Amino acid sequence: MIWFVLLFCGLALAQDETTGLSFSDSGRCRTDMCDLVKKVNLMSETLDVMKIRMNDSETKLRESEEKLKETEIMLQMSETKHQATESRLQASETKLQATESRLQASETKLQATESRLQASESQLRNSENQIRGLMNKETTRVAFSAALGGSGENFGPFNTEITLIYKTVITNIGSAYSSATGIFTAPVAGVYYFTFFYNTEKNQKANLKLYKNSERIVSAYEISSDTDRDDTGGNAVFLRLYQGDQVYVRMGDDAHVYGNDYYTTFSGFLVSQM
Numbered sequence: 049m050i051w052f053v054l055l056f057c058g059l060a061l062a063q064d065e066t067t068g069l070s071f072s073d074s075g076r077c078r079t080d081m082c083d084l085v086k087k088v089n090l091m092s093e094t095l096d097v098m099k100i101r102m103n104d105s106e107t108k109l110r111e112s113e114e115k116l117k118e119t120e121i122m123l124q125m126s127e128t129k130h131q132a133t134e135s136r137l138q139a140s141e142t143k144l145q146a147t148e149s150r151l152q153a154s155e156t157k158l159q160a161t162e163s164r165l166q167a168s169e170s171q172l173r174n175s176e177n178q179i180r181g182l183m184n185k186e187t188t189r190v191a192f193s194a195a196l197g198g199s200g201e202n203f204g205p206f207n208t209e210i211t212l213i214y215k216t217v218i219t220n221i222g223s224a225y226s227s228a229t230g231i232f233t234a235p236v237a238g239v240y241y242f243t244f245f246y247n248t249e250k251n252q253k254a255n256l257k258l259y260k261n262s263e264r265i266v267s268a269y270e271i272s273s274d275t276d277r278d279d280t281g282g283n284a285v286f287l288r289l290y291q292g293d294q295v296y297v298r299m300g301d302d303a304h305v306y307g308n309d310y311y312t313t314f315s316g317f318l319v320s321q322m
């Protein structure tokens with residue numbers, strides 16, 4: 049109906065434009081119809097404007113939708129990246145835990161190794177001390193020999209038992225024997241070997257005794273006889289001595305020995321340190 053009115057009015061207007069006459073002037077168009085045509089024209093213009101606006105709105109809507117799609121795609125990409133990052137983070141955390149476990153195991157092994165090392169060092173120090181002790185033992189040298197001395201005359205007898213002082217020192221390694229007292233003093237604990245020999249002229253009596261501290265250990269004896277001649281005798285002994293023990297030879301009160309640098313001697317040496 050509207051399109052019919054518009055067409056009618058359009059033809060009327062076209063006729064009017066052809067003739068150059070206005071409706072009011074010609075009187076062929078009624079006033080209410082013209083108002084209607086004007087309103088219709090106004091509505092048509094308004095409709096065109098609305099169409100344009102609607103087109104613009106549709107265009108903007110499509111643009112907004114496209115932007116929304118792009119935003120969704122970017123969001124999906126971000127989420128994907130986030131998931132990938134989380135996965136990598138979890139993997140890294142797992143590796144970190146594994147590394148920490150290995151580190152703890154290594155620390156445990158290191159502590160065990162340190163304990164073994166300390167034990168080895170302790171054993172090494174003990175071994176070194178033992179070696180040092182053995183080396184000290186090996187380097188301890190004790191040996192002596194001494195003769196009674198004199199110009200070749202009889203020595204004794206005396207009214208009492210005396211300690212023989214062997215004044216002529218032949219050897220005295222370690223200086224354990226004293227030519228001033230006739231006494232040997234053990235510088236270290238160990239096994240020692242001692243000998244003593246005497247010479248007596250003809251029928252004279254000999255009576256020698258080797259002492260360890262105050263204890264007589266071994267003796268050598270020669271009886272007196274008018275038919276006997278010179279004799280040489282002696283004795284020997286191994287002794288277990290502690291440091292400071294003393295060894296010496298004493299002669300009985302009714303005996304004598306021959307005194308010079310060759311016959312009557314006292315000797316000893318350290319066999320093994322203990």
Ligand SMILES: [Ca+2]
Nearest residue numbers: 250276277279
């Ligand atoms: Ca004799």
Ligand SMILES: [Ca+2]
Nearest residue numbers: 270276277279
């Ligand atoms: Ca004899």
